[in-house]
Amino acid sequence: MTESAREKREIEAMASKAKFFLILSLLSASVSYSIAEDPVPTPWPLQFHSILLMNYSGIPQIINLWYDWPNGRNFNIIQHQLGNVLYDLEWNNGTSFFYTLDSSKTCSSAQLEVGILRPNWLDGAKYLGQRHVDGFLCNVWEKVDFIWYYEDVETKRPVHWLFYTGRQAHVMTFEVGAVLEDEKWQAPVYCFDGTGTTVNDVALHQNLPLMPDVNNRLLHQNYPAI
Structure with a gap:
């Protein structure tokens, strides 16, 4: 494998990992949002x-x-x-x-x-x-x-x-x-x-x-x- 081919594969692997973590981050944010989106009733004033x-x-x-x-x-x-x-x-x-x-x-x-x-x-x-x-x-x-x-x-x-x-x-x-x-x-x-x-x-x-x-x-x- 040539040096340029190896570098290309490493770049593709890094891009794939970056995409994976981006998707994971978006999913995590989506889950957090869905958990937090239900409002809670306001306590009565004293x-x-x-x-x-x-x-x-x-x-x-x-x-x-x-x-x-x-x-x-x-x-x-x-x-x-x-x-x-x-x-x-x-x-x-x-x-x-x-x-x-x-x-x-x-x-x-x-x-x-x-x-x-x-x-x-x-x-x-x-x-x-x-x-x-x-x-x-x-x-x-x-x-x-x-x-x-x-x-x-x-x-x-x-x-x-x-x-x-x-x-x-x-x-x-x-x-x-x-x-x-x-x-x-x-x-x-x-x-x-x-x-x-x-x-x-x-x-x-x-x-x-x-x-x-x-x-x-x-x-x-x-x-x-x-």
């Missing part, structure tokens, strides 16, 4: 206020949701259409109060196994892709076959929640950092002194949003305690 339009079997509700993780509390103020206002006050020690502030002085309490949802409660949710809902392009996740969570692709704000029961929450406003005054978090005295009117717990809980149930579901599905 404190926020949201107005939710709830719909369940054609029965609408307006809920003022106040979430306050640093102080371990969550508040759902539920307005029924042409009806009363129900207050659902939840604490991180598992204590919840359900009451009205009208003349009926209705109050019921419960001790749950878990407290309020953590800001990262959506960790580990299954990504389902993108959908249009309520006029927004959203990333969608499913959590423990219980809730489908829609988040605006652009702003990362929650847009829509769909529960396994068919109950839907349309997020009308989302105010990051908003905090309700401390005095508004105090359950009325008739919740403690026995003078309040109790109601049927089953009927009462049918009118409540399902976020506490999400917490219990996560707990019993062997997910990290919320």
Whole structure:
């Protein structure tokens, strides 16, 4: 073999190796991209206020949701259409109060196994892709076959929640950092002194949003305690 022929073969071999490593690099980059391309849900801010339009079997509700993780509390103020206002006050020690502030002085309490949802409660949710809902392009996740969570692709704000029961929450406003005054978090005295009117717990809980149930579901599905 002549010197020139040997050099030509070596050059071809080097070119072949270079091409192999280039293809390997591109494949590696492609795999890395495919792994990283699935978005993850944005953790909830530590404190926020949201107005939710709830719909369940054609029965609408307006809920003022106040979430306050640093102080371990969550508040759902539920307005029924042409009806009363129900207050659902939840604490991180598992204590919840359900009451009205009208003349009926209705109050019921419960001790749950878990407290309020953590800001990262959506960790580990299954990504389902993108959908249009309520006029927004959203990333969608499913959590423990219980809730489908829609988040605006652009702003990362929650847009829509769909529960396994068919109950839907349309997020009308989302105010990051908003905090309700401390005095508004105090359950009325008739919740403690026995003078309040109790109601049927089953009927009462049918009118409540399902976020506490999400917490219990996560707990019993062997997910990290919320």
